[in-house]
Amino acid sequence: MTRLATAFAKPHRALVTFVTAGDGPTADILDALVEGGADVIELGMPFTDPMADGPAIQAANIRSLLAGTKTADILAIAKAFRFRHPEVPLVLMGYANPMTIRGPEWFAAAAKEAGVDGVICVDIPPEEDPELGPALRAVGIDPIRLATPTTDAARLPTVLDGASGFLYYVSVAGITGLQQAQQTSIDEAVARLKAHTNLPVAVGFGVRTPEQAAAIARVADGVVVGSAIVELVATHGVDAPAYVRAYIESLATAIHAATKEVA
Amino acid sequence: MNAPNSFRTQPDDRGHFGAFGGRYVAETLMPLVLELDTAYRAAKADPAFRLQFDDLLEHYVGRPSPLYYAERLTEALREGAPDGKGAQIWFKRDELNHTGAHKINNCIGQILLAMRMGKTRIIAETGAGQHGVATATVCARFGLPCIIYMGAKDIERQAPNVFRMKLLGAEVRPVTSGSHSLKDAMNEGMRDWVANVHDTFYIIGTAAGPHPYPEMVRDFQSVIGTEARAQMLSRINRLPDLLVAAIGGGSNAIGLFHPFLDDGDVMMLGVEAAGRGLDKEHAASLAGGSPGILHGNKTYLLQDEDGQITEAHSISAGLDYPGIGPEHSWLHSIGRVEYTSVTDTEALDAFQLLCRTEGIIPALEPAHAIAAVATRAREMDRDQIILANLCGRGDKDIFTVAEALGVKI
Numbered sequence: 001m002t003r004l005a006t007a008f009a010k011p012h013r014a015l016v017t018f019v020t021a022g023d024g025p026t027a028d029i030l031d032a033l034v035e036g037g038a039d040v041i042e043l044g045m046p047f048t049d050p051m052a053d054g055p056a057i058q059a060a061n062i063r064s065l066l067a068g069t070k071t072a073d074i075l076a077i078a079k080a081f082r083f084r085h086p087e088v089p090l091v092l093m094g095y096a097n098p099m100t101i102r103g104p105e106w107f108a109a110a111a112k113e114a115g116v117d118g119v120i121c122v123d124i125p126p127e128e129d130p131e132l133g134p135a136l137r138a139v140g141i142d143p144i145r146l147a148t149p150t151t152d153a154a155r156l157p158t159v160l161d162g163a164s165g166f167l168y169y170v171s172v173a174g175i176t177g178l179q180q181a182q183q184t185s186i187d188e189a190v191a192r193l194k195a196h197t198n199l200p201v202a203v204g205f206g207v208r209t210p211e212q213a214a215a216i217a218r219v220a221d222g223v224v225v226g227s228a229i230v231e232l233v234a235t236h237g238v239d240a241p242a243y244v245r246a247y248i249e250s251l252a253t254a255i256h257a258a259t260k261e262v263a
Numbered sequence: 264m265n266a267p268n269s270f271r272t273q274p275d276d277r278g279h280f281g282a283f284g285g286r287y288v289a290e291t292l293m294p295l296v297l298e299l300d301t302a303y304r305a306a307k308a309d310p311a312f313r314l315q316f317d318d319l320l321e322h323y324v325g326r327p328s329p330l331y332y333a334e335r336l337t338e339a340l341r342e343g344a345p346d347g348k349g350a351q352i353w354f355k356r357d358e359l360n361h362t363g364a365h366k367i368n369n370c371i372g373q374i375l376l377a378m379r380m381g382k383t384r385i386i387a388e389t390g391a392g393q394h395g396v397a398t399a400t401v402c403a404r405f406g407l408p409c410i411i412y413m414g415a416k417d418i419e420r421q422a423p424n425v426f427r428m429k430l431l432g433a434e435v436r437p438v439t440s441g442s443h444s445l446k447d448a449m450n451e452g453m454r455d456w457v458a459n460v461h462d463t464f465y466i467i468g469t470a471a472g473p474h475p476y477p478e479m480v481r482d483f484q485s486v487i488g489t490e491a492r493a494q495m496l497s498r499i500n501r502l503p504d505l506l507v508a509a510i511g512g513g514s515n516a517i518g519l520f521h522p523f524l525d526d527g528d529v530m531m532l533g534v535e536a537a538g539r540g541l542d543k544e545h546a547a548s549l550a551g552g553s554p555g556i557l558h559g560n561k562t563y564l565l566q567d568e569d570g571q572i573t574e575a576h577s578i579s580a581g582l583d584y585p586g587i588g589p590e591h592s593w594l595h596s597i598g599r600v601e602y603t604s605v606t607d608t609e610a611l612d613a614f615q616l617l618c619r620t621e622g623i624i625p626a627l628e629p630a631h632a633i634a635a636v637a638t639r640a641r642e643m644d645r646d647q648i649i650l651a652n653l654c655g656r657g658d659k660d661i662f663t664v665a666e667a668l669g670v671k672i
Contacts, residue, residue: 048441048572049557051453052289058440071569096287096556101570123556125293127277128285131556148291150460155294173291174458 003089003117004142004165007039008200012259013217014039015252016202018093018226020046020060021077022069024233024240030081032241033229034088036248037256040166040202040222041081042120045074045094052122054177056227059234071098075114082115091118091144091165096131104135111141118142118165126158133162142166147193149173149185156196166200166222167193177227180206183215190219210254217258225251270524270599273590278474278560281596283589286473288559291457296559300475302380307482312375319371320486323404326368328487329356330494330650335620340640350643352636353503354653355491355519358625364655365487365515366397370466372483374401377464384459387466388412388452390445390511391581391628392424393655394468399433409433412451414444417580424659442574445511445584449558469512470588473559477589484518491650492522503650505639506531509631510602511546511582513591515654520600521590530601533591534635536577537604544576547604548587549595562589578607578667579627581655609634611667614657626655627663 001009008014017038019029023046033041046064050057078090092099092111099107099121111119119141124131126145133143142165150173151159160167169189171181186203193201203216204224213223232247233240273280278300286296306312320326333352341349357365377385385407389395395411402409411428415437418425428435441447449467456465470480488506495502506523508516510533523529538545545551548563555564557572565573565585575585594600605613610627613634617625625633632651640649657664665672 047570049446049450051450051558052291052457054454062441065571097564097566097572098570101555101566101568122289123287123559125286125288125290127293128287131287146290148289150291150294152294155297159290170291173460175454178458 002142003087004040007089008166008221010039012256013220014200014202014222015213015248015255016040016042016204016222016224017229017248018042018044018224019229019233020044020057020064021074022046022064022067023060023230025238026077027080028241029233029244031084032245033248034085036245037252038248040089040091042091042093042224042226043074043078045071045092045098047095047098050095052175054175054227056177056230056234060230075110078114078116089117090115091120092116093120094122096121096123100131104132107132108135108139108141112139116141118144120144120146120168126162129162144168146170149189160197163199166202167197168224169193169201169203169220170205171203172205174205176205178206180208180212186216187219210250213251214254214258217255218262223255271521273593274474274478278478280477280590280593283554283560283562283592284474284477285561286559287556287561288473289457291460295460296473303376303475303479306376306379312379315375316372320368324361324367324371325359326486327490327494328359330491330498331356333621336617337640339616339620340637341645344641347645348641348643349645350504350640350647350649351645352640353648353650355487355650356653357487357515358629358653358656362393362397362400363658364393364397364626365484365518365652366394366468367400368486368518369468369480369483369514370397370401372479373464373466374405374407377466378405380464382462382464384408384463385466386410386412386452386455386463387468388445388448389468390414390417390448390583391579392417392421392428392659393581395433395435396424396427396431398466398468399428399431402433403431410455411435412438412448412455414442414448415439416443417445420663421580421659445580446572453558468514470514470517470590471512471558471560471562471586477560480514481517481521481590484514485521487515487518487652488520488522491519495650502526502529503648504528504530504643505647505649507534507632507636507639507649507651509534509582509628509654510587510591511536511584511628512586513588515652517588517590519652524599531599532635532639533600533602534631535602535604536579536582536631537606538576540606541604545604546575546577546582546584548585549591549602550604552585554592557586560589562592563587578610578663579631581626581628582631603635605631605634611664613637614664623653624657625653626657627660628655629653
């Protein structure tokens with residue numbers, strides 16, 4: 001079983017956490033995420049033009065790039081994480097251009113070598129899969145697809161064709177971190193997705209509080225939290241790991257409790 | 264390489280111009296982009312849509328724009344040219360359009376499509392402000408709310424156009440992310456669109472973005488080349504030897520070039536902005552960039568070795584973009600169109616030359632084309648013809664030019 005499959009097979013619903021690489025003390029923040037109870041780590045690759053991101057993650061991208069973060073640094077962060085945490089699944093998330101600039105095979109090989117389990121590329125839809133998907137599959141990295149409120153029943157098979165690892169349900173038609181979807185719409189969407197796929201479904205965009213996370217955990221296999229963590233990094237800088245750990249603990253506790261309720 | 268039967272059959276049904284173009288957008292937008300494509304195919308096949316478009320171009324925009332022989336410019340460039348050299352220079356006068364540039368052609372087409380699709384809110388990005396003004400204009404004309412994203416840096420250097428947009432009832436939203444210019448305005452446009460997919464139509468101003476935008480913008484702008492071709496044949500019963508147009512994203516250039524692409528004897532020259540020089544800050548994606556993915560398409564971009572987009576510079580806000588439309592990348596790769604670049608200084612010289620020889624104040628964008636024309640005309644025979652697109656007028660740029668020339672006004 002892959003590390004991702006193992007994480008989603010745990011007795012509780014998965015907490016999927018996002019942080020931007022190179023923004024703040026990333027290695028320590030990643031350790032804090034794991035210690036706090038995160039089950040899957042998404043490591044954001046900063047990009048100059050993060051079109052799908054809201055203000056919090058845009059700012060994190062810019063801070064990271066201004067600090068001089070290079071692709072080689074991100075891969076080194078991933079590799080060191082894999083050494084420290086052999087079992088925790090690590091997903092790289094970002095935009096097409098930094099991932100494909102040296103060719104998809106280069107990126108897939110470098111990510112594999114760094115111990116990466118999955119890749120979420122925001123701006124490569126299934127229609128452009130040849131740009132990156134085949135190279136990832138060839139080395140055994142899961143290309144993780146996104147489904148959104150605008151992905152209708154007719155389109156869903158296109159999204160699922162070639163998807164692996166888990167399915168990331170973007171619960172809001174919008175950019176990251178701004179609004180929270182109505183819980184009833186999430187419930188319906190997850191039920192619809194699960195009727196079409198055996199992949200675990202993780203729900204994200206706008207999730208901030210333990211209560212929201214718990215509500216989602218009652219219906220979905222995973223809960224994704226990103227902007228709220230990135231904001232803690234923005235606020236606390238080098239001191240962020242302790243705050244991140246405490247915050248992740250509060251989310252993990254809520255998710256574990258919610259899992260027991262539905263069990 | 265074997266030449267294709269036609270250079271005018273791109274893109275394929277997935278929006279690829281050879282290795283360029285495509286649809287690189289977030290999943291939230293993908294269904295919308297597909298819906299737009301379907302709606303555009305239907306509109307393109309509907310004679311009523313074409314009639315409505317043509318009618319507005321004639322009676323609202325003022326088309327056809329004149330084809331003009333620039334006699335004094337031709338003579339001026341012959342001075343100092345080798346014996347027998349100094350081609351005849353003709354202009355397609357798209358600066359005489361309503362709103363002062365070619366941008367309105369595309370906006371008319373896209374707003375008609377938006378209304379056909381039942382969209383009730385219009386957004387757009389703008390660099391120099393010409394596309395913003397054109398979008399605000401058609402929104403006022405059809406009574407739709409209009410939001411224009413504009414880099415904070417561009418708002419500062421294009422104040423007259425900002426005021427025009429506001430007079431026309433548009434809301435101008437300053438963009439302070441990234442480099443505060445056109446590419447960042449386009450990012451904000453995409454973010455707005457993704458958050459308002461149910462009612463919003465994004466009028467992209469250049470022949471770039473996810474499919475079908477590059478094709479659609481080209482089709483709407485092709486009125487420039489279609490008219491010019493017919494006007495040339497009717498006036499002098501021959502086609503030009505060389506077409507010249509400035510390129511930021513490349514909408515006026517592709518609009519001029521596309522109807523001539525299969526005329527094998529017509530050479531074409533696209534002029535990028537070399538800014539302070541190709542070895543310094545510039546906006547010449549083909550000359551100084553490499554292929555990559557940005558704003559929904561694969562095309563030549565200014566970027567570093569990690570694929571981070573680098574900032575473009577040009578004295579012309581309309582050319583200050585780190586990418587280029589994908590069809591230009593394709594035409595460059597197959598060699599059908601030649602591309603060159605012109606510096607800020609050369610463009611300023613050409614700007615003044617046209618003012619003095621022809622009594623036409625051009626925008627800084629076509630001033631780049633005119634600079635290239637000046638070089639080429641001296642290398643070509645006197646019986647040869649250059650046709651350049653005068654894609655915008657310079658009223659908006661007089662403050663920038665004054666500052667560059669050290670004049671206080």
